[in-house]
Amino acid sequence: KESLDKGLEKTKESVFKKLSRAIVGKSKVDDEVLDNLEEVLISSDVGVDTTLRIIERIEERVQRDKYVGTDELNRVLKEEIVDLLKENNSTDYDALSLPEGHGPYVIMVVGVNGVGKTTTIGKLAHKFKDAGKSVVLGAADTFRAAAVDQLVIWAERVGVPIVKQGMGADPASVAFDTLSKAKAENADVVLIDTAGRLHNKINLMNELTKIKKVMQKVIPDAPHEILLVLDGSTGQNAYEQAKQFTLATEVNALAITKLDGTAKGGVVIGISDQFKIPVKYIGIGEKIDDLQVFNREEFVDSLFN
Numbered sequence: 001k002e003s004l005d006k007g008l009e010k011t012k013e014s015v016f017k018k019l020s021r022a023i024v025g026k027s028k029v030d031d032e033v034l035d036n037l038e039e040v041l042i043s044s045d046v047g048v049d050t051t052l053r054i055i056e057r058i059e060e061r062v063q064r065d066k067y068v069g070t071d072e073l074n075r076v077l078k079e080e081i082v083d084l085l086k087e088n089n090s091t092d093y094d095a096l097s098l099p100e101g102h103g104p105y106v107i108m109v110v111g112v113n114g115v116g117k118t119t120t121i122g123k124l125a126h127k128f129k130d131a132g133k134s135v136v137l138g139a140a141d142t143f144r145a146a147a148v149d150q151l152v153i154w155a156e157r158v159g160v161p162i163v164k165q166g167m168g169a170d171p172a173s174v175a176f177d178t179l180s181k182a183k184a185e186n187a188d189v190v191l192i193d194t195a196g197r198l199h200n201k202i203n204l205m206n207e208l209t210k211i212k213k214v215m216q217k218v219i220p221d222a223p224h225e226i227l228l229v230l231d232g233s234t235g236q237n238a239y240e241q242a243k244q245f246t247l248a249t250e251v252n253a254l255a256i257t258k259l260d261g262t263a264k265g266g267v268v269i270g271i272s273d274q275f276k277i278p279v280k281y282i283g284i285g286e287k288i289d290d291l292q293v294f295n296r297e298e299f300v301d302s303l304f305n
């Protein structure tokens, strides 16, 4: 929680400043305060639709409770946002505990270059390994030599095996080899890196579909999870990428990175709500331990004073 507070410092500071301005000279939450609040949330990258949902909830609260003081606004806001996040983000499950008797649990990791995909895979491998799981990595981002090299470095750092082929190899073939190895060794988790080329929607869809089909030759219900990595510091761009990837494939988990060093942490709330996908992990730094399993209460608590 301490590192989360620290990681979200910039967003927290920015939200705090804006909120203070929004309620200055006001003792009661009224229409004007609500209008100001709407602006605060939108300018904090929460997204228009999600902002309106939050405002509606606060309006209802004000009506129900008759009087809500501006000194209570933070608390009310926290409660309503945590409740809103509940729709897609259960804290009842542990993201690191995998279904039993399953064979290797296959996570296909997607996202555009530079968002922190490789780093997230490395950090995640470390987390699973720490939790006592055996992990196999697959370097199926074969379009960039650097991507494979980076993942090899992470595999060595974490101490997990990696399957790779030469530069320019068929990503689906790498995925096939990776799953075969994981199955033969009865590994617990497979993390497959993929190329994040968004230049052409149809290409992206075809590529991901092909990788999935080939995976299913080894493990019929793979991939069990499609994890989209988004760079939180890009704000609106992250929404656009979420849109493109959800159109191309069935994304069912999100990792939002680089929340340290940005004031745009509100994207976590908006993206999860807008795309109805749980945020499973958040990245709050470059180091191996700087990936956290998302907890909606802790997150919202770190965001508002």
Ligand code: GDP
Residues within 6 Å of the ligand: 111, 112, 113, 114, 115, 116, 117, 118, 119, 120, 150, 257, 258, 259, 260, 261, 282, 283, 284, 285, 286, 290
């Ligand atoms: P990829 O191209 O998507 O595989 O991106 P990389 O994993 O190579 O990451 C790109 C850069 O972002 C690297 O310099 C990482 O160290 C950095 N990075 C990744 N995640 C985080 C994070 O949560 N916080 C910060 N500050 N940097 C990150």
